Amino acid sequence: MPVAGFIYPDHAAEDDYPFAEGLFGRQVSLPVEHIYGTDLHAVAELLDLGSERRLAEGASLLAKHEPDAVVWACTSGSFVYRWDGAREQVEKLSAAAGKPASSTSFAFVHAAAALGLRRVAVAASYPRDVAEYFVEFLAAGGVEVMSMSSKDIDTAAEVGRLSPEAVLELAVSHDHPGADAVLIPDTAMRTLGVIPAIEDRLGKPVLTANQVTIWEGLRLIGDVPVTAGLGALFRDGAGQR
Template sequence: MDIGLLYPTRDCGEDDFAALCRRLDPAPGLDFAYVEGDPGAGLDAAAAVRVLGTPERLIAAADTFPAVPDVVSWACSSCSFTHGLDGARDQARALTGHLGVPASSTSLAYLAALGRLGIARVTLASVYRPDLTGAFADFLAEAGVTTVHAVSADAGSDRALAGWDGRRITELAVAADHPDAEAVLVPETALHTTPLLAELDERMGKPVLTATAVTVWDALGGAPAQDGLGTLFSAGPGLRPPSSSAS
């Protein structure tokens, strides 16, 4: 299977997606296309990411894949959840309608992963500003998922986040943990989390769902059960085709 990922910033977290795909058996093919534009001038953070995630921009980027992939995902958390649940589904529908293949996004992938694991109460280890963290909590609430606690690191650009090491990512997850949460969510696709997947779950004693992991797992329609990649990948596939994220 070939996965096509739409990505917001060149040379940030693509190598983490590639590292995760290499650890899967069978390993999927992986291509990236980049959503062009600099919509941030004069806009607050939430408005800027909403502009970047318009269906028109996603379709234009999808046309730059070297070949039509078997499945496509908008691999950006904030640019999907700030559109709300209906808006995220609209993004996926637009891509499916244009390319004729199943489509999803990181935000929709989170919902699929939480559904597969039967999780309804989470805490957010967020790198965003508090307003964007709140927007993600609102998105989850639309799908019936309760955020019991959240931390907001207000960490800056994708390029800055791509430089975070494992210690810093782990510290964020630990700071976000809450005894009432069934899982810790780390919603940022620029972070390099693949080497930490099993370690984070063990450290926290619960699933730690990273943006890279849920995006790839969901694009595969739920990957075959595999060891060493945390709870989500050991759970095996769900009962849905990957296109159902767009419904």
């Protein structure tokens, strides 16, 4: 069975991963191991959270699952390193794990490319100064941000308590008419259960942090399974070799 392993910061919405396993009919394994630090959405704290030392610890914890690939399941803890720093971050993670590696920030760029999305709207939960790093990261990856909203939520724990209705409203209310898709960039937000409803309301794809993170892990291993329950990214065969 293919195994994609995920290093997840603290606790918030990690139940999205077994939820996805169920949608795939338990044909893939998506183990999650946790590393701990402050859950504050602030640049200095996020740089510490995504440090080489902490991610090496996460890789060590995942080793017992014998993963075929490893993904740092944190958007803000990767994009705050900016493009080159985030690339170095995953290279060091790959070396520590002895496996192919990536992060949620690169997952967003790769998923957008796979679906042919060039212009997007960003519905961010972060404070604005943090969210602006994501806009910069997307631009470096060739994705133009038509509009960016920020909810100014300070901690991941608060994001994890958002209701499905609040997540749906966040996405729908922050669309842009010129955007090919809406991006929701926080793995602390529980989104997988509402992706079909969001896409029905928007009439366009939505990319969410846990969704693209899972997709990226499976893409690193090989073909991405097709399922109707996780939106256009998994429905349209994106990532198939």
